[in-house]
Amino acid sequence: GQQVMQIPQYQHVQEGEDFTTYCNSSTTLSNIQWYKQRPGGHPVFLIQLVKSGEVKKQKRLTFQFGEAKKNSSLHITATQTTDVGTYFCAASTTDSWGKFQFGAGTQVVVTP
Amino acid sequence: DAGVIQSPRHEVTEMGQEVTLRCKPISGHNSLFWYRQTMMRGLELLIYFNNNVPIDDSGMPEDRFSAKMPNASFSTLKIQPSEPRDSAVYFCASTGLNYGYTFGSGTRLTVV
Numbered sequence: 387g388q389q390v391m392q393i394p395q396y397q398h399v400q401e402g403e404d405f406t407t408y409c410n411s412s413t414t415l416s417n418i419q420w421y422k423q424r425p426g427g428h429p430v431f432l433i434q435l436v437k438s439g440e441v442k443k444q445k446r447l448t449f450q451f452g453e454a455k456k457n458s459s460l461h462i463t464a465t466q467t468t469d470v471g472t473y474f475c476a477a478s479t480t481d482s483w484g485k486f487q488f489g490a491g492t493q494v495v496v497t498p
Numbered sequence: 499d500a501g502v503i504q505s506p507r508h509e510v511t512e513m514g515q516e517v518t519l520r521c522k523p524i525s526g527h528n529s530l531f532w533y534r535q536t537m538m539r540g541l542e543l544l545i546y547f548n549n550n551v552p553i554d555d556s557g558m559p560e561d562r563f564s565a566k567m568p569n570a571s572f573s574t575l576k577i578q579p580s581e582p583r584d585s586a587v588y589f590c591a592s593t594g595l596n597y598g599y600t601f602g603s604g605t606r607l608t609v610v
Contacts, residue, residue, distance in 0.1 A: 419598055428589060429541070431598030474541065476599075485554060486599070488533075488541040 390477045392489035399465045400497050406461045407492040409475030417478045418458045419486060420449055424471045467496050504590050504602035511609055516578040519605045522571055523592030531599065532565055532575050533589040541589075547573065559584075580609045 391410045399405045409418065417436050421429040433442055435451035435458060442449045446469075448461040458477075462469055472493045476486035503522040511517050523530045531546040545555040547567045555565070562581070567573040577584055587606050591599040 421598075428601040428604050429591075429599070431600065434598055485543070485546060487543070490540045 390475060390487050390489040392475055392492055394492055395490065397492055397494045398497065399469075399494060401465055401467060403465055404461065404463045405465060405494070406459055407473055407494075409458045409460075409477070409489055411456050411477055413456070413479060415455050415477045415479055417486075418451060419476045420458075420460055421474045421476060421488075422471050423474065423491070427471075429474060465494075465496050467498060470494060470496050502590055502592050502600050502602035504588075504605050506605060507603065508606045509608070511580055511607070513581055513609055514579045515609075516576065517580045517584075517607060517609075519575040519588050519590075519607070521573045521575070521590030521602060523573070523590070524600055525571065527592035527594050527600070528570075529593045530567060530573050531591045531593075532573070533591065533601075534586045535589060535604075536586045544575070577607075580607075582609045585609050 389412060393408050397405055417434055419434045420432040422432055423429045433449050435449060438455050439453045440451040446463045450459045458475055460473055472491040474488050474491045476488045478486045502524055505520045509517060529548050532544040534542045534544055542557055544557045545565045546553055550567045550570055563577055565575045585608050587604045589601050589604045591601045593599045
């Protein structure tokens with residue numbers, strides 16, 4: 387079945403630095419979504435990507451969908467302590483309409 | 499909008515007891531999902547409903563788990579009998595057509 391792999395599993399970042407987390411699939415995806423979960427909280431929807439090669443930005447966050455629609459990335463610039471949390475990608479395929487499989491997440495720790 | 503409402507927020511129960519978790523999705527959302535989150539297994543999809551009809555329950559661990567959605571504004575997840583390995587955070591999420599999930603705050607279940 388569809389497997390969604392996220393790397394890295396953990397990311398320690400110095401405040402002010404940039405980092406990138408990646409989401410990879412062995413199958414072609416129709417949609418990919420990104421979520422953020424703060425410690426003790428619930429996942430919160432950030433963005434959805436649909437088109438091949440699509441790039442979307444939210445302030446310091448840049449999301450990209452690969453040309454082959456098999457991978458995605460989330461890049462955060464000038465990391466702040468408010469960026470602490472776990473970032474999940476969630477992917478769906480054309481034969482799993484409405485059903486998104488979540489990756490294991492990248493847990494981000496920010497050092498002041 | 500109050501968002502997705504789950505109850506209770508915390509539940510501690512003894513092994514063998516029946517546990518019922520409740521969820522009120524966002525009005526107008528036609529899909530509802532039950533997820534379980536643990537450190538070891540991450541976010542697991544248990545079951546999802548579309549227009550109150552169960553579409554995919556392949557993630558339900560075993561016959562001890564059951565879920566219902568009697569109407570568009572209410573769903574339950576029941577565990578009977580509960581076991582210590584069922585301890586986890588259970589999330590309910592809802593969504594409209596082809597958009598991001600809105601998660602509830604979750605129910606933290608502890609079975610002792």
